Structures are given as structure tokens and as C-alpha cells.
Amino acid sequence: xxxxxxxxxxxxxxxxxxxxxxxxxxxxxxxxxxxxxxxxxxxxxxxxxxxxxxxxxxxxxxxxxxxxxxxxxxxxxxxxxxxxxxxxxxxxxxxxxxxxxxxxxxxxxxxxxxxxxxxxxxxxxxxxxxxxxxxxxxxxxxxxxxxxxxxxxxxxxxxxxxxxxxxxxxxxxxxxxxxxxxxxxxxxxxxxxxxxxxxxxxxxxxxxxxxxxxxxxxxxxxxxxxxxxxxxxxxxxxxxxxxxxxxxxxxxxxxxxxxxxxxxxxxxxxxxxxxxxxxxxxxxxxxxxxxxxxxxxxxxxxxxxxxxxxxxxxxxxxxxxxxxxxxxxxxxxxxxxxxxxxxxxxxxxxxxxxxxxxxxxxxxxxxxxxxxxxxxxxxxxxxxxxxxxxxxxxxxxxxxxx
Numbered sequence: 001x002x003x004x005x006x007x008x009x010x011x012x013x014x015x016x017x018x019x020x021x022x023x024x025x026x027x028x029x030x031x032x033x034x035x036x037x038x039x040x041x042x043x044x045x046x047x048x049x050x051x052x053x054x055x056x057x058x059x060x061x062x063x064x065x066x067x068x069x070x071x072x073x074x075x076x077x078x079x080x081x082x083x084x085x086x087x088x089x090x091x092x093x094x095x096x097x098x099x100x101x102x103x104x105x106x107x108x109x110x111x112x113x114x115x116x117x118x119x120x121x122x123x124x125x126x127x128x129x130x131x132x133x134x135x136x137x138x139x140x141x142x143x144x145x146x147x148x149x150x151x152x153x154x155x156x157x158x159x160x161x162x163x164x165x166x167x168x169x170x171x172x173x174x175x176x177x178x179x180x181x182x183x184x185x186x187x188x189x190x191x192x193x194x195x196x197x198x199x200x201x202x203x204x205x206x207x208x209x210x211x212x213x214x215x216x217x218x219x220x221x222x223x224x225x226x227x228x229x230x231x232x233x234x235x236x237x238x239x240x241x242x243x244x245x246x247x248x249x250x251x252x253x254x255x256x257x258x259x260x261x262x263x264x265x266x267x268x269x270x271x272x273x274x275x276x277x278x279x280x281x282x283x284x285x286x287x288x289x290x291x292x293x294x295x296x297x298x299x300x301x302x303x304x305x306x307x308x309x310x311x312x313x314x315x316x317x318x319x320x321x322x323x324x325x326x327x328x329x330x331x332x333x334x335x336x337x338x339x340x341x342x343x344x345x346x347x348x349x350x351x352x353x354x355x356x357x358x359x360x361x362x363x364x365x366x367x368x369x370x371x372x373x374x375x376x377x378x379x380x381x382x383x384x385x386x387x388x389x390x391x392x393x394x395x396x397x398x399x400x401x402x
Contacts, residue, residue, distance in 0.1 A: 004043050005106065008036035015039075018082075019106040059124050061157040063094045067101075068129070068150035075143045082109055100124040113137055128152070128273060128294045135280045145280050152276050159268060159356055163261075166363040170370040177378040182217065184385055189214040196392050203392055210388035246298040253299060257369055261362040266300045267331045268355035275348030285312045300326065331355070 004024065007017045008031045016036060020027045024041065031038050067088065074084040085108060089101035100121040107117035115134035118125040129149050136145030193211055196203055203211075217224065238244035253259050273294055277287035285308055292304035303324045310320035318336035321327045331351055338347030 004041050006031060006038060006042075007040040008034075008038045010036045019109045021110050059094055059097045059100075061153045061160065063092075063097055064126065064129065065150050065153035065157060067092065067097065068146045068153065072143050072146035072150065075146070081114065097124055114142075126153075126294060128277070128290055131282060131286070131290045132277065132280060135277075135282045139281050141280060148276050148280065152272060155272060155352075155356065156269070159265070159359060162360055163265070163363055166367045170367055170374060173371065173374055174378075177374065181378070181381055181385070184382075185214045185217045186221070189385070189389070190218070192389050204388070206384065206388040207392055210385060242298075246302070249298045257362075257366050261359065261366055262297065263326075263328060264355050264358040264362050266295055266297055266326075267328050268352055268359055269295050270300070270304070270327070271331065271348040271352035271355060275345050275352060278348070279345040284317070288317075303327075328355075 004020050004022075004027045005017070006020060006027055007015065009015045014036075016034070020030060022030075024043075027041055028038060070088060070091075071084060074087060075081070079087070082105065085101060085105035089098050089105055092098040092101055100118075103121065104114070104117040107120070108114060113134075115130055115137055118130050118133060122130075132145045132149050133142065136142035189210060193214070196207065196211070239248045249262075253262055270291060273291045274287055277290060278284065282290070288304055288308040288311060292301045292308065295301060295304065303326045306324065307317060307320040311317060316336070316339050318332050318339055321332045321335060334347045334351045335344070338344035341347075
């Protein structure tokens with residue numbers, strides 16, 4: 001059945017607009033029965049499918065948090081649901097989010113629930129938000145659910161930004177250093193090759209290695225660049241696959257300092273998400289299922305699915321967490337206290353605050369270790385290049401002096 005977007009007005013100049021599912025004649029009849037006459041009727045042809053092909057658009061957590069804040073404020077002001085969605089999609093700047101909200105607005109007008117409409121755009125609306133909206137619709141606390149989601153996504157965005165910001169400097173230093181080494185091999189070393197050739201002396205082993213490396217880079221530079229790019233693409237595709245993602249996350253969790261950072265991040269997201277869901281009355285087993293999908297780590301996802309199964313069978317969360325040996329002891333103990341005292345939501349919220357602070361500290365320690373390590377390694381490479389060039393010079397000076 002076709003879907004039409006229509007606009008109409010009456011003789012007093014009042015205008016209406018909306019979406020109707022049916023035949024063209026039925027749209028016209030519906031408008032006329034309301035004592036309006038149509039000014040525009042346009043069929044919606046695969047709009048959602050076209051919008052979902054947006055490969056370059058992205059909806060970050062900051063935009064989702066702002067959307068939740070605005071939505072909660074508009075509903076709190078007493079504006080009807082459809083009118084609220086219309087206002088939101090018209091003022092949203094992010095194109096991908098705006099297109100999705102337009103579809104949600106149209107779907108809600110045809111009788112679908114808000115959560116059902118949002119669920120048709122999984123690339124835009126996180127599963128956590130969809131579940132919270134559904135819980136809010138059922139319990140009549142949609143405004144409260146949206147406000148909680150706004151706070152949740154703001155905190156998650158800040159946590160994500162701290163980690164990314166801390167990694168910018170080491171990565172930038174590494175890239176610049178690699179470019180400097182490549183420049184030395186391509187531009188500087190070849191100028192000395194002619195000098196060494198005219199000397200006619202037997203060159204030291206480090207110098208021979210340097211000249212061979214320089215010649216190899218000059219002759220095969222494009223192939224090397226192509227190989228590196230292809231290797232990165234293949235690695236990215238592999239990591240995006242279920243097995244590759246799990247293996248990659250397992251590898252990262254075996255690295256000494258990185259392991260601590262990942263464990264703290266998992267603990268912070270687990271606590272914040274599960275606490276938010278349980279606060280709005282989402283059943284515990286279902287809340288664990290949602291948490292497993294948004295925790296952002298394949299190893300943790302698998303563990304949380306196991307916890308969900310155990311809780312469904314009647315076990316406590318803390319007991320199941322303790323068996324897995326994945327979560328920090330403090331998180332397990334705080335969860336146990338929350339379960340036994342009936343204050344799980346409050347305990348998880350406090351635990352999330354603590355581990356978000358620990359993530360910041362872990363990032364600081366990681367970057368503090370990475371920076372000198374990068375400098376030492378690349379300094380060693382540059383020192384090897386300088387020494388390889390200087391050794392034949394010393395030999396030439398000694399021969400001249402003799």
C-alpha cells in the first residue's frame with residue numbers, strides 16, 4: 001500500500017499536513033471529509049531505503065544527547081507527540097538524524113508507536129535509546145526516560161572524547177616521525193651514496209644496510225604504500241567481522257596497560273547502561289541483553305550474554321559476574337550490595353562515576369608510557385641513520401690523517 005505526504009487548507013486559510021497510507025483517491029476523500037481541499041499530495045517512494053544508503057553521514061552521541069534533551073523539553077511543555085517530532089526534525093542540523101526523524105514523524109502519524117518507528121533506523125538510534133523509549137511508552141514516563149538518556153549519552157560522549165583526545169598526540173608524533181624517516185631514506189641518504197662510492201673504501205655493515213634500505217624504498221615506494229593501504233583495508237574488514245572483532249578485542253585485553261583501560265571502560269559502560277535501564281523498570285534479563293549490545297567490546301558482549309542466561313535461570317548478577325573473571329572486583333562487590341539491599345540502580349550509578357574517573361586516569365597512564373616509548377624507538381632509528389652516515393666519514397678522516 002502506498003504512502004502519501006499531503007498538505008491541505010480550508011476556506012478560512014487554516015492548513016494541515018501529514019502522511020496517509022492508502023490509495024490516492026482515499027487521501028483526497030479523507031481530506032475532503034475534513035472540509036479541507038488538497039494543495040499538495042506526494043507519494044513517498046522508498047525514502048527510508050534511500051536515506052539508509054547515506055554512507056558518509058554519522059550521528060554522534062552528542063547529537064543523540066541533544067535530541068533527547070530537546071524531545072524531553074518539548075513533551076514537558078505539553079506539545080503533542082506528532083507536533084514534537086515535526087518541530088525536532090525541522091530544526092535538527094545533522095542530515096542523517098533529520099531524515100530519520102522525518103520518517104519517524106510520518107510513521108507515528110500512521111499509528112505506529114515511537115519505539116517501533118525508531119527501531120526501523122538502527123544505524124541512527126542506538127538500541128539502548130529504543131528500549132528506553134519503549135519502556136517509557138509502556139510506563140507513561142517517556143519524558144523521564146528521554147532525560148535519563150540525554151544524561152547517559154552526554155557522559156558516554158565525554159568518556160569517548162577523553163580517550164580519543166588522549167590518543168591524538170602519540171599518533172601524530174608517530175606519523176610525523178615515520179614521514180621524517182622516509183624523507184631521510186629518499187632524499188638525504190642518496191646524496192651520501194655518491195660520496196661513499198667515490199671513496200672506494202669498504203663501507204661498514206650499518207652503512208651498507210642503510211643504503212640497501214634507501215634503494216629498496218626508492219625503487220618500491222609505491223608498492224610499499226599500496227601494500228600498507230591494502231593491509232589496513234583488509235585488517236579493517238577482518239576486524240569488522242564477528243570473529244575478527246572478537247579476536248582483536250581479545251588481543252587488546254592481553255596487553256598490560258591497555259587491558260586496564262579496556263576493563264575500566266567496560267565497567268563504566270556496563271554500570272551506566274544497566275543502571276539507567278533498571279531505573280526505568282526494564283526487566284533485568286532484558287536490560288542485560290541491551291547492555292551487551294552497547295558495551296562496545298566483543299569479549300564483554302559474550303560474557304554479558306552468559307550473565308543474561310544465568311539471571312534468567314535465577315542466579316544473581318554478581319555471582320555470574322564473579323564466575324567469568326572479567327569484571328573488576330569492586331564492580332562485582334558493588335553489584336552484590338545493590339542486589340542484596342534493593343538499591344542496584346544507585347550502586348551502579350556511583351560505580352559508573354568511579355570507573356569513568358578511572359578511565360581518565362588509565363588514559364593518562366597509557367599516553368605517559370606511549371610518548372617516551374615512541375620517542376626512544378624513533379630516536380634509535382634516526383640515530384642509526386646518522387651513525388651509518390658518520391662512520392664512513394670517520395674512516396675517511398682517519399685515512400687522510402694517516
